[in-house]
Amino acid sequence: MPEDDNFALIDVPSAPLGAGQVRVANRWLSVDPYMRGRMNDVKSYVPPFALGEPMQGGAIGEVVESNSPDLPVGAKVQHMLGWREEAVLDAAEAQQLPPLGVEDQAYLGQLGMPGMTAYFGLLEVASAKPGDVVFVSAAAGAVGSTVVQIAKAKGMTVIGAAGGADKCAWVKELGADHVVDYKAGPVARGLMQAAPEGIDVYFDNVGGDHLDAALLAARLHARFAICGMIDIYNDAKPQELRYLAKVIGARINIRGFIVSDFFAQMGDFYRDMGGWLKEGKLKRHETVHEGIAAMPEAFRGLFTGGNMGKMLVRL
Ligand code: NDP
Numbered sequence: 001m002p003e004d005d006n007f008a009l010i011d012v013p014s015a016p017l018g019a020g021q022v023r024v025a026n027r028w029l030s031v032d033p034y035m036r037g038r039m040n041d042v043k044s045y046v047p048p049f050a051l052g053e054p055m056q057g058g059a060i061g062e063v064v065e066s067n068s069p070d071l072p073v074g075a076k077v078q079h080m081l082g083w084r085e086e087a088v089l090d091a092a093e094a095q096q097l098p099p100l101g102v103e104d105q106a107y108l109g110q111l112g113m114p115g116m117t118a119y120f121g122l123l124e125v126a127s128a129k130p131g132d133v134v135f136v137s138a139a140a141g142a143v144g145s146t147v148v149q150i151a152k153a154k155g156m157t158v159i160g161a162a163g164g165a166d167k168c169a170w171v172k173e174l175g176a177d178h179v180v181d182y183k184a185g186p187v188a189r190g191l192m193q194a195a196p197e198g199i200d201v202y203f204d205n206v207g208g209d210h211l212d213a214a215l216l217a218a219r220l221h222a223r224f225a226i227c228g229m230i231d232i233y234n235d236a237k238p239q240e241l242r243y244l245a246k247v248i249g250a251r252i253n254i255r256g257f258i259v260s261d262f263f264a265q266m267g268d269f270y271r272d273m274g275g276w277l278k279e280g281k282l283k284r285h286e287t288v289h290e291g292i293a294a295m296p297e298a299f300r301g302l303f304t305g306g307n308m309g310k311m312l313v314r315l
Pocket of ligand 1 (some may be wrong): 305
């Protein structure tokens with residue numbers, strides 16, 4: 001678990017603005033579970049964070065100085081130079097917020113990277129279809145809560161797992177047909193009770209006992225979208241899965257993915273999410289910490305269940 005002394009909050013002089021660059025006053029910073037992976041010095045799909053350098057991550061802010069005609073002063077943008085109050089970057093590295101009529105911070109959650117993860121993971125990776133029985137773990141989180149709602153909008157039966165009665169009640173409010181409180185008993189037992197006939201799709205955010213329960217409950221030709229395994233991000237030694245051999249008999253299709261695999265199809269995401277927003281089919285919740293010094297605490301909260309919906313820091 002990352003501790004406070006793994007981080008340092010440092011004052012540096014404002015960077016000068018180069019040709020084609022903009023200065024952005026960050027207003028909202030994202031903390032995301034993938035950042036834990038970037039703290040390990042290993043080869044992965046993105047390079048690790050460098051020691052002594054600022055962390056990076058999703059941010060939303062306002063252009064306060066501009067050397068680019070594309071992004072005038074006052075433009076609201078999203079970019080990847082988070083974990084800092086002010087960012088200086090090439091205008092091409094910042095995107096203006098899409099005009100969906102939602103609050104700015106939604107573009108770090110449901111209408112941004114986590115929302116795209118839910119949308120493409122469910123519909124493309126797991127090929128989920130109307131009528132499917134879908135199980136999603138970490139269902140009260142940013143990705144999971146969006147999976148629940150997209151699945152309902154598409155006519156699926158949804159079972160969401162989350163930790164604690166309050167989170168489970170919210171997942172129900174989002175439209176889930178059944179909820180499993182994994183802190184109240186073994187997740188496998190809860191899932192088998194909720195879906196006695198089994199599941200067609202598993203959207204995995206957790207790994208560990210949740211993945212094992214999904215294997216146990218999987219129907220013939222079930223499809224698993226492996227999105228994340230937050231249960232093991234701080235573990236040196238992941239637990240073994242008891243039901244892995246079920247993959248063979250049930251001919252389960254298990255596919256991992258990274259949301260950037262689908263960035264070229266972003267237009268589909270904004271079209272469908274924009275439509276569901278207008279129809280009032282999307283609910284959102286944010287857990288907000290205040291001020292840059294709260295970043296480590298907000299980040300750690302992802303691993304202890306400190307958030308309902310998207311975890312954010314407001315500056
Ligand atoms: P969330 O908002 O879901 O926050 C994390 C949540 O995970 C916590 O609130 C907690 O909820 C739950 N959790 C933490 N530890 C455990 C545990 N040991 N067992 C069960 N639940 C746990 O985060 P995101 O929505 O941003 O991310 C969800 C998952 O999606 C992560 O695994 C992340 O890595 C992955 N991801 C993958 C992407 C990809 O491209 N493949 C892109 C984005 C995210 P609770 O209180 O219910 O336990």
